[in-house]
Amino acid sequence: MKELLSIPIKFLFVSIGLILLSALTGLFRGGARPEWELYTEQVRSILVAFVHPEKLTVTTLSGKEYPFFQDFWDVYSYSLAIFLPALFLSLFLSLLLTYLTILLPDGIRRRITRTAALLESTPDLLIIMIIQGGALYIMRETGVLLFSVAATASDPTYILPIIALSLIPSLMFYKVTLYLVNDEFKEPYIDLIRSKGFTESYIFYRHILRNIAPSLFTHSKAILLLLLSSMVIFERIFNIPGIFTYLIRFPEPDVIAVSLIAFYVPIFLLYAIVTGLIGRSTGQRLEW
């Protein structure tokens, strides 16, 4: 029972934290006013927004008010449509790379592990610049637009941001997977399977992958958080009309709190379900 409760309690904790932090940003709009009354007022208005979400409005620069939900679902679904595929793509890419790596001889493998550790801290801005600059260069030289570099209202771009967003997380994830796989290969049961004549690929897919799945999942949280903070800058530079550009345009505490918690819900559900599945099939209770 206690374990069943721990998942909603975690959701509650994160939500409360997000509300308190969003209220904090309210103190710094057009000047710093670190006053306690203002802060409690902000928290109260956010709570009201949760009770009456239909009354939530955003105010534009010219002072006009619009209902919050007029644009919200569009930007929300656009952001999710980039975020979730990027998460899965980076998972897939890193597993594929790991598989290709284990087929290589030991010496090269060790060198690759070290290089991956170095490369994982590449700034995401460098990747963006290379991709955008590269696309522009090809366009200038040949006149062929490989993919649309920035989104416009009528022509949303998906593929380029998804690929660009997933590159660095997949490198990070690749490093973690490689480390786990190398550890798993030292287990005695692997020697036994090898002696029976099974191929490396078979061992990798049948045994290794299954045994590292729980720890892989625990580590995936760090990747998720990295993706989240990259999203902000990606939306800005690729001109994606997503949830974070929306928040930069309308930085009102109640809007921020509602949007961020709404964005957290699918991530949370995904993690809750996977935790449950892994718990049922392996008996391990995962922390995340």
Place this chain on the structure above:
Amino acid sequence: MTIIQQLFRKKLFLAGFTAVTLLFLSSMGYYLFFGDHIPHVPLQFENGDPLPPPYDGTVFPPLGSDTFGRNVAFVLFTGAKYTILAGIVIAFVRVVPAVFVAIGLHYFVPFLQKPLKNAADAINYFPMTLFAFLLLYWIRPTAVMDTSTGVLTRNPGPDMWPAVFIYIAVLSVVFIPANAVLIANEMKRIYKKEFIASSITLGAGKWRILTRHMKPFIVPQVFLVGMREFIQTLLLMAHLGVLAIFIGGVTSKQDLFGIGREISVSNEWSGLLGMWWDYLYTTYPWLSALPIIMLTLLIFAVKCMVVSLEAVLAEEAVTRDAMESDEKEDEPAGQLADSRPPFQLLPAKPAESRKHY
């Protein structure tokens, strides 16, 4: 052999360490002796027609000039010290107070560790770039329109030093809880070791255990966390630069043709990155690429140091584990006293032993 001696034997560490130190010291020296003088490029002519800046590296080596005709190599060079200094200061404020919070957590209020972990988790789900941007965008000077009268007034924002202080505070304070939890966990892990139990039995107090037994384990970890935070800080600063928040604020400056442009005062790299980002879409994209390339190189240099420190710590752990398991074979009864020998007898290298046979 101490950890530091081992580190300086690693080529990777030496390379990273020398690169960062040399860059910082030379940039600092240039400030002290030449007052950050940035040479300007005279207006260039082509077939008698004036050619407006920026000039690229082939016209004006080594790296060309920016739109004001300033020598880009020197602009980057003078900005290097501010970039490194800001990174170090912010990483320091993120980690060092966290150590003290962790000590307090571990000794006095261990029951607060779980709630604090959950609170720190919530910060994770608030994208850091967005959070820092929202807390900081009021410090940059903006044109504010009074909605009732429709008059545009210029809001100058706070002065330079308060602004720098606020920038550093925002980028560091919110990370203290997460780091404190991390270090407190590490302390808990060390506290479970046998030699701690033995020294408690021998009557050591909290202070002695902390300063004598925990310190050798905690200090390298703190450096490791600090260097990782340095990298994270640089990435965050670059993001903020693209969102037009610079350390040290912006001023207006007229270029060679009298067009006012906003420039970063300190020439600090993330500021330059933000200032020059839009040039990616013009005919001189190399200008916007330079700051991010420099930042990437700096990050790689620090990452080299991180990787080698991790390797040294892992080697230490392996020799220590080997020693502990040896002891267990010799004395099967679980011993409390720390019977580790004062020196280590490491197995001879295989290549050397082969010679004797």
